[in-house]
Amino acid sequence: MQTVITDSPEEAAHYLNEGGIVAFPTETVYGLGAAICHPEAIERIFTAKGRPGDNPLIVHIADPGDLMKVASHISSDAKKLVLHFFPGPLTLVLKKNSSVPDSVTAGLDTVGVRCPSNSDANAFLKLCRCPVAAPSANRSGRPSSTKWSAVLEDLEGKVDCILRGKPSDIGLESTIVDCSGETPLLLRTGAVTIEKLQAVVPSIRTADSLRQHEPPRCPGLKYPHYAPDARVVLLDTGERIDPVTERNSAYIGLSLPAAERLALVKQCHNVDEYARVLFDFFRLCDSRNISIIYCQLPPAEGLGRAICDRLTRAASGH
Ligand code: TXA
Ligand code: MG
Numbered sequence: 005m006q007t008v009i010t011d012s013p014e015e016a017a018h019y020l021n022e023g024g025i026v027a028f029p030t031e032t033v034y035g036l037g038a039a040i041c042h043p044e045a046i047e048r049i050f051t052a053k054g055r056p057g058d059n060p061l062i063v064h065i066a067d068p069g070d071l072m073k074v075a076s077h078i079s080s081d082a083k084k085l086v087l088h089f090f091p092g093p094l095t096l097v098l099k100k101n102s103s104v105p106d107s108v109t110a111g112l113d114t115v116g117v118r119c120p121s122n123s124d125a126n127a128f129l130k131l132c133r134c135p136v137a138a139p140s141a142n143r144s145g146r147p148s149s150t151k152w153s154a155v156l157e158d159l160e161g162k163v164d165c166i167l168r169g170k171p172s173d174i175g176l177e178s179t180i181v182d183c184s185g186e187t188p189l190l191l192r193t194g195a196v197t198i199e200k201l202q203a204v205v206p207s208i209r210t211a212d213s214l215r216q217h218e219p220p221r222c223p224g225l226k227y228p229h230y231a232p233d234a235r236v237v238l239l240d241t242g243e244r245i246d247p248v249t250e251r252n253s254a255y256i257g258l259s260l261p262a263a264e265r266l267a268l269v270k271q272c273h274n275v276d277e278y279a280r281v282l283f284d285f286f287r288l289c290d291s292r293n294i295s296i297i298y299c300q301l302p303p304a305e306g307l308g309r310a311i312c313d314r315l316t317r318a319a320s321g322h
Pocket of ligand 1: 032033035036059060062095097109112114115116140141176177178179180191
């Protein structure tokens with residue numbers, strides 16, 4: 005199959021409305037979309053990515069007013085979060101309605117919904133005739149794509165069309181909050197930080213506080229994620245940069261590393277830049293056959309918490 009690359013939201017939406025699968029930019033990472041009214045296109049997303057079928061997809065809407073197209077109930081806490089953070093990098097898990105097929109939700113009775121703020125995403129979603137289920141547009145397990153060229157690298161010949169946009173502003177996937185139960189629960193950290201969420205809904209809990217007594221609520225988090233081919237080594241674990249491997253190693257962090265012969269060094273000026281460039285840096289390292297990527301953990305607060313989460317998963321190959 006030939007993958008068409010276009011700058012036109014109209015052309016991209018045409019492929020999607022005809023039952024195709026289309027990658028598109030968002031402010032978090034690029035998504036790989038299929039219309040929820042085309043179940044065979046949903047199946048193709050799982051095949052193209054090599055994604056396990058029990059990992060549900062997030063549904064994307066053009067306007068917060070479209071929520072009831074996929075949800076059956078919106079709690080009062082969820083309404084507050086919508087008012088403050090939609091459109092933007094937040095996904096809400098809500099009770100689903102019957103228009104959402106089981107293949108999208110992996111058989112759960114809930115659906116993850118997000119309304120992106122990126123203007124290309126918004127123009128595209130407005131032209132789509134039904135809501136768009138979209139995981140991140142990478143091969144399963146690989147770092148998410150934050151540039152259209154990364155989508156092409158992973159999925160050329162497997163998707164019908166790529167809507168070419170700017171690199172993603174944020175660079176990490178959306179924050180996910182489960183609002184389907186009594187108390188809202190943070191399932192995945194992201195640019196809408198726990199501090200920002202608690203300012204709006206103080207009762208919100210983190211999934212860590214549940215882990216001992218309940219099964220994981222975010223099916224995707226049990227799979228390997230964000231992993232470059234290179235080994236990721238975290239730099240607050242006491243592990244030093246090994247002088248022997250230094251020449252074939254890379255470094256990313258907020259301060260400069262204590263090593264001189266590294267093949268690649270990226271110093272980020274703040275956590276926003278760290279989040280924005282991280283996955284692209286992983287891909288660059290793989291293209292240069294780097295064997296170890298040393299990653300400095302930022303302070304685990306605000307967006308730093310989401311960076312630490314992704315780095316820890318990348319380092320554990322999990
Ligand atoms: O920023 C993002 O969220 C990007 C862009 C494209 O919107 N999408 C994204 O999708 O990161 P994906 O598939 O890579 O990650 C979605 C995560 C998975 O871990 C999945 O298990 C979880 O969301 N998820 C989806 N629906 C869910 C549900 N109903 N209940 C719990 N977790 C859900
Ligand atoms: Mg993903």
